[in-house]
Amino acid sequence: MTDSKNNKLTKINAVRGMNDLLPADAQAWQHLDHVLQDLTRAYGYEYLRTPIVEMTAVFQRGVGEATDIVEKEMYSFEDRLNGEQLTLRPEGTAAIVRAVIENNLIYEGPKRLWYTGPMFRHERPQRGRYRQFHQFGIEALGFAGPDIDAEIILMGQRLWDELGLKGVRLEINSLGQADERAQHRAALVTYFEQHKDKLDEDSQRRLLTNPLRILDSKNPEMQALIEGAPKLLDFLGEASLKHFAAVQDLLKANNIPCKINPRLVRGLDYYNLTVFEWVTDELGAQGTIAGGGRYDPLIERMGGKAAPACGWAMGMERVLELMKVSGSLPESIPQCDVYMLHQGGETLKAALVIAERLRNAGIDTILFCPPDGESASFKSQMKKADASGAAYALIIGPDELNKNEAQLKDLRGTGEQQAVALEQAVEAVINALVGSSE
Structure with a gap:
């Protein structure tokens, strides 16, 4: 949509009463x-x-x-x-x-x-x-x-x-059944016609089309009248x-x-x-x-x-x-089991390979991807890892890559961090997750 006064594109909102699921x-x-x-x-x-x-x-x-x-x-x-x-x-x-x-x-x-x-x-x-x-x-x-x-x-x-x-x-x-409701309907019409001056506009319309619905009225001024109406159970x-x-x-x-x-x-x-x-x-x-x-x-x-x-x-x-x-909404569920941290370049390649291997093993994994395409400090990445609810972080920096290793950090328990060989990284994560669930 365009604002005709300044030719500026304006925001388009959802239809009123039709909501996004966030x-x-x-x-x-x-x-x-x-x-x-x-x-x-x-x-x-x-x-x-x-x-x-x-x-x-x-x-x-x-x-x-x-x-x-x-x-x-x-x-x-x-x-x-x-x-x-x-x-x-x-x-x-x-x-x-x-x-x-x-x-x-x-x-x-x-x-x-x-x-x-x-x-x-x-x-x-x-x-x-x-x-x-x-x-x-x-x-x-x-x-x-x-x-x-x-x-x-x-x-x-x-x-x-x-x-x-x-x-x-x-x-x-x-x-x-229909015949019983017909008898009740006739009694309702007779009753409400005797008190027509007390019916609101909706009820007067329903008196001609569906008088049973008058009993469902939420108008507080009509409740005493409705209470005295013939009851279907009696028919x-x-x-x-x-x-x-x-x-x-x-x-x-x-x-x-x-x-x-x-x-x-x-x-x-x-x-x-x-x-x-x-x-x-x-x-x-x-x-x-x-x-x-x-x-x-x-x-x-x-x-x-x-x-x-x-x-x-x-x-x-x-x-x-x-x-x-x-107060019975479920507690927050972690977004993933493992959060992968890296410093871009060759460390990103290695992290991407390990992340796919973890997913192949059935382990939910989020790989850090910087919004601006550039790398980010491990400190800022660790904040995202913690916010994800992941049980462990797997860290591959230049030093780790030179040693063909990764650092596996416990985010929810002891906070301990240990070096694991890249080839055994998936097995190490599985063992850590199994150990933390026991």
Whole structure:
């Protein structure tokens, strides 16, 4: 970009709410990724990756036309090459179901799947919630019983335990089936129409499109009104109540405490029966860090053969923020095992050869490279070696090279330094690393 007043190039910043992942933060993300991979492996879930861009209809049909996501949060555009209506995915489940149907993944039987990646929603950026955010989710497709509802909730609890998160509470509810929600919907409409003057603008709009979402309003002036609204649990039939009771019984058997929240409805159209959220008081008003439930109607709605399904998703930024608040972020990991020091010229050649041999032996090695192309004093190089977290420094100066040697210095223990023959340098480093780990 050019400043028209002085014809000077100006700095271009990232889009608001879409953030860079800097090296200082990468370690925490990598730690979370590893924990999630171990979790999904422990329960037999397989990885599935969908494109970032999908047909807009995937989310219109899957998420629901009357949801906030579809109405005002999606990044949608027309492909100018062929006129297709496309959208940056705002959530993962509808895209996963599209992929499952298109590739006939449950033709041979149920599937346990997981995904992770960036999602996009045009909303006001706030703590732990951004316009480009990252989501992890699991989806169990083809399972009808309450046991799979309980399993995916147990996965969430295991994750919080593995991450060392404190103060995360489980809230659950049942949305029943479509006919039960229709009866409840009619009762809600009647109730809220009687108090229409107390509804805010959003709720008045939802009264005509999705009155169940009024129960999810965070407007403090409406909480007393919402508290007095008809409760869906009172409209559930025997089968829905039995399913909900079985889920609770399985959670109790595994010592998982939960609170029944009759106002918990979730924000998407595809849910039925069990819904749940994990909430915390540590992140301000945006207290939900993960949530999900059963969505049996979705596969058929998306054009596939009817099949039951359930799952949940979490915002990774929010979880990392909670890890930070809980003091459970991982300790700093060293950048390398060995830091190579040299004085340029022939010492650089020798250092480069040894560095490659160390890497061939599986030893993480950083070779000092001066920013200006010139050599630097060993004192300044040693500061960089120490900052790298390396256990040892391997030093090759002109004197060492003349003797066909290197100096191996212990950076984290005794600080002792010893001469080693260049030909035995790799073996000496291996022995030193093995000795320091015992």
